[in-house]
Amino acid sequence: MNKEERLVKQITPKSEDFSRWYIELIRRAELADYAPLKGMMVIRPYGYAIWENIQRLLDRRIKATGHQNAYFPLFIPESFLQKETEHLKGFSPEVAWVTQGGQEELEERLAVRPTSEAIIGYMYAKWIKSWRDLPVLINQWANIVRWEKVTRPFLRTTEFLWQEGHTAHETREEAEEETRMILEMYREFVETELAVPVIAGRKTEREKFAGALETYSIEGLMADGRALQMGTSHHLGQHFSRVFNIRFEDRQQQLQYVWQTSWGVSTRLIGAVVMCHGDDSGLKFPPQIAPLQVIIVPISLGNWQETVLPLAKELRMKLQEQGFRVHLDAREEYTPGWKFSEWEMRGVPLRLEIGPRDVKQRQIVLVRRDTREKITVSLEESRARVSEILDDIQKNLFHLALRFQQENTYETNDYREFQEIIEQKRGFIKSYWCGRTSCEEKIKEETQATIRVIPLEQPEDIKNHRCLHCGQPAKWLVYFAKAY
RNA sequence: CGGGGCGUAGCGCAGUCUGGUUAGCGCACAGCGUUCGGGACGCUGGGGUCAUGGGUUCGAAUCCCAUCGCCCCGACCA
Numbered sequence: 025m026n027k028e029e030r031l032v033k034q035i036t037p038k039s040e041d042f043s044r045w046y047i048e049l050i051r052r053a054e055l056a057d058y059a060p061l062k063g064m065m066v067i068r069p070y071g072y073a074i075w076e077n078i079q080r081l082l083d084r085r086i087k088a089t090g091h092q093n094a095y096f097p098l099f100i101p102e103s104f105l106q107k108e109t110e111h112l113k114g115f116s117p118e119v120a121w122v123t124q125g126g127q128e129e130l131e132e133r134l135a136v137r138p139t140s141e142a143i144i145g146y147m148y149a150k151w152i153k154s155w156r157d158l159p160v161l162i163n164q165w166a167n168i169v170r171w172e173k174v175t176r177p178f179l180r181t182t183e184f185l186w187q188e189g190h191t192a193h194e195t196r197e198e199a200e201e202e203t204r205m206i207l208e209m210y211r212e213f214v215e216t217e218l219a220v221p222v223i224a225g226r227k228t229e230r231e232k233f234a235g236a237l238e239t240y241s242i243e244g245l246m247a248d249g250r251a252l253q254m255g256t257s258h259h260l261g262q263h264f265s266r267v268f269n270i271r272f273e274d275r276q277q278q279l280q281y282v283w284q285t286s287w288g289v290s291t292r293l294i295g296a297v298v299m300c301h302g303d304d305s306g307l308k309f310p311p312q313i314a315p316l317q318v319i320i321v322p323i324s325l326g327n328w329q330e331t332v333l334p335l336a337k338e339l340r341m342k343l344q345e346q347g348f349r350v351h352l353d354a355r356e357e358y359t360p361g362w363k364f365s366e367w368e369m370r371g372v373p374l375r376l377e378i379g380p381r382d383v384k385q386r387q388i389v390l391v392r393r394d395t396r397e398k399i400t401v402s403l404e405e406s407r408a409r410v411s412e413i414l415d416d417i418q419k420n421l422f423h424l425a426l427r428f429q430q431e432n433t434y435e436t437n438d439y440r441e442f443q444e445i446i447e448q449k450r451g452f453i454k455s456y457w458c459g460r461t462s463c464e465e466k467i468k469e470e471t472q473a474t475i476r477v478i479p480l481e482q483p484e485d486i487k488n489h490r491c492l493h494c495g496q497p498a499k500w501l502v503y504f505a506k507a508y
Numbered sequence: 509c510g511g512g513g514c515g516u517a518g519c520g521c522a523g524u525c526u527g528g529u530u531a532g533c534g535c536a537c538a539g540c541g542u543u544c545g546g547g548a549c550g551c552u553g554g555g556g557u558c559a560u561g562g563g564u565u566c567g568a569a570u571c572c573c574a575u576c577g578c579c580c581c582g583a584c585c586a
Binding site for chain 2: 172359379382
C-alpha cells in the first residue's frame with residue numbers, strides 16, 4: 025500500500041494481520057477497551073453510540089411489526105433451566121452461577137441469564153389462558169452472560185448486549201411465519217442500516233439453537249473471508265410450552281400448548297461493521313449508524329479564530345438542526361492534517377473542511393471517507409450536498425460489500441476444489457449436501473468449513489445433484505464457510 | 509479447554525540468557541513559544557509497587573515455583 029493511501033500509522037495494516045488490525049483499531053478508535061475482568065470489555069461512548077443507533081433503528085422495526093418491549097429478571101433459578109433438558113445441555117458449559125446472596129448461601133443456585141427462554145416461559149404460563157390472549161409479542165433489550173473460553177471484543181465477550189424477542193402463537197404455521205418475518209426484518213435492517221449484505225437461510229440440525237425446532241440466521245462475509253452469524257430467529261415449537269405448561273383454550277375449546285419463537289441480534293453487529301467496511305486507514309462507518317456523520321475541521325491559519333471559527337460554528341448549528349450527528353474539532357493543539365487522519369481512522373463518513381480561503385469564497389470542502397473524493401461546494405448548497413453525499417456513501421458501502429461478497433462466493437461440488445478454496449481464499453462456497461450430520465461433521469473436521477445456512481429457495485433440479493462429500497443423492501444446496 | 513507466545517510508564521519496545529549505580533528509548537501526556545489546506549518543531553517537565561504472590565540470594569525486572577491476564581492456532585458459541 026502506498027503512502028497516499030495509508031495515511032494512518034500505528035495500526036497494523038488489515039492485509040498484514042487481520043485480527044491484530046481489528047483489535048488495535050477498536051482500541052485506538054475508542055470503541056471499546058478491555059475491562060480488568062477476563063473476557064469483558066467496556067464499550068466506550070464512541071462505540072456505545074453505534075449501539076444506540078442500532079437500537080433506535082431496530083426498535084422502530086420491532087414495534088412496527090406489533091411487538092412491545094418489556095424487561096425480565098437477570099437471574100434464573102436453576103430448576104427453571106433444568107426443565108428443558110436439551111436447552112440446558114446446550115447452554116450449561118457457559119452459564120455463570122450465583123450461589124450466595126449477602127452472607128447467606130442460596131438454597132437454589134441462580135443462573136445469570138445466558139438467554140431468557142426459561143424465565144419468560146414461566147411468566148407466559150401465568151399470562152396465557154385463552155386463544156384471545158394470543159399472540160404474545162414481546163421483546164427485551166438486555167445484557168447476557170455466557171462464560172466463553174475464547175473472547176474477542178464485540179464478536180464474543182463474556183457479557184454482551186442484545187435484543188431478544190419472545191413470542192407465543194396459536195398455531196405452528198403462525199409461529200413459523202413470525203420466525204421468517206423476523207429473519208426478513210433482520211436481513212433488511214442489516215443491509216439497509218449497517219450496509220452489510222447477508223445470506224439468509226435455515227440452520228442445520230447440528231447448528232441450530234438448543235431446544236429449537238428450526239433456527240434461521242443471517243450470515244455476513246467479513247473482509248478476511250470468514251462468515252459471521254449476525255442474527256438468529258428460532259421456531260421453538262412446543263418444547264418450552266410443554267415444560268412450562270403454557271396452555272390455552274383454543275377456538276374449539278380444546279386445551280393446546282402454544283407455539284413459540286425467539287430471536288435476537290447483539291453487540292456483535294458492531295464487530296461486523298468494523299470487519300466488513302474497515303480498511304488500512306481505519307474504520308469506515310455507514311452514515312446511518314455512524315456515531316458522527318460529519319466532522320468539521322477548521323483550517324487554523326492566521327486569525328482563523330475570528331474568521332473561520334464563527335462560520336464553522338454556524339455550519340455545525342445548521343447541520344445539527346437538520347438532524348445530522350456533527351462535531352466541530354476546534355482543538356488548537358492539533359494540526360488540521362492530524363485531525364484529518366484521526367477522524368478518518370475513527371470512521372466518520374464525511375469531513376467538512378473550512379479555511380480562510382473558503383470563507384472568502386463563500387465555500388467549503390467536503391471529503392468522503394469511502395472514496396477520499398474532495399468536493400468543493402458553495403455555502404448555499406452545502407446542506408443539501410451533505411445530505412445527498414451521506415446517502416450516497418451509505419449506498420456505496422453496501423455495494424462495495426456486496427461486490428466483495430459476490431466475488432468471494434464460489435460454487436463447486438468438487439471436494440478437492442472445495443478444500444483448495446477454503447484453504448486459499450475462504451469465502452462462501454455453494455455446494456450440494458446429502459443432509460446427513462455425519463457428512464457435515466467430516467467436512468468440518470477435514471476443512472474447518474461449516475454449513476452456514478441452507479437457503480430457503482432451493483433449486484428445482486436438486487435430485488440431479490450429489491453430496492459434495494459422500495456422493496449420495498443431494499438433499500440441499502447449502503452455503504459453507506469458515507465461521508467466526 | 510488443549511498447543512504455542514507474551515506481560516517493564518497510556519501505547520510500542522530495549523534491558524532478562526550471563527543477578528550488582530538512580531530501570532532506559534520512541535510515541536503519547538503537561539507548560540511555554542513558533543506553527544497549522546494531509547499525522548509540525550524547539551525548549552522544559554511529569555509519569556514505573558518491572559502482572560501478582562511466594563522462594564533462592566548480601567543483593568532480583570533478571571534465577572526458581574505458583575497464580576492471574578492478554579494474543580495466536582485448534583474444539584464450542586450471538
